[in-house]
Amino acid sequence: MSDHDNGHIEEHIKVYLTVFGALAVLTVLTVAASYMNISTTEAIFLALAIATVKASLVAGYFMHLIDEKKTIIYILSLTFIFFLFCMFIPMITEIDHARLP
Amino acid sequence: MQIPYTTEERPDTGLNNSKLGIWIFLASEIMLFGGLFSAYVFLRMAAPDGDFAYWGSKLNIPMATFNTLVLITSSMTMLMSWASLKMKDLQKFKMYMGLTLLCATIFLVVKYFEYTGKFHHGIFPSSSTFMGIYFTLTGLHMLHIIGGMIVMGYFWLPMGNKMWESDSERFTNRIEIVGLYWHFVDLVWIFLFPILYLL
8 A cells, every 4th residue: 555646545535434434334233233122142143243344344444454465464364263263262161061960 | 774664565575564563463462352352252151141231231332332433433534644644745644643633532531431430330340250351351442542642642743743854655654554553443442342332
């Protein structure tokens, strides 16, 4: 993102504003969804789905990951794998609990 | 000695060192917050049924929704401050960077009222497991906001942006790097908001 002329920048600003609008709408949507009469599992799934979409928009467009160099994508892919490990550790304890009499 | 590859690409990585550096730092930040998110899942699964929902319902959703919108706005003004430099307009940069700092300040003020509101009702990190992880996660996030404000504040002040005169490309790059950090802080809040306030 280092060699853009002014025309490019104005195009970028339009994209940023669209993403900004989408983030604002999704924020309102996730709050509205939390008042819906659904089960906790459904609520967790819905809230995390909306959060993931919002996070992807921020990372992809605001942080330019959508057209970033491969080196960064590799670093982040590796980080993401370790992050998933992190999130699965609590699940392992749950499996352990299930084995107990 | 001049720091090499501050703006030009290093042939082997295809990136300038500043960008590679901030992304490696952000990767470590993902693991820092990831560890705490993992702790949240662990604590929630071990908690009695409805315990997290009960304590979570004591939090103020309108205040947090407002703060979410403030942070998203600050990400937008951050991008605009960088875009202003790309268009060679230092005055606009100062305006947008000032707005970003204002948004960050509003976020902290709202957070201050949220925290003190809890303290007045006798709710502390020691009150419950939920409150423990709530204050840890939001407190660490708040420290990141303050850290970002210190760096942004420096670049906003005349002594911070005098590099614009001597090496405008390098200064623009610095702002892009601060921006990447700032968007990451926004990104963390995007997950904190639903898991703490809404679920």
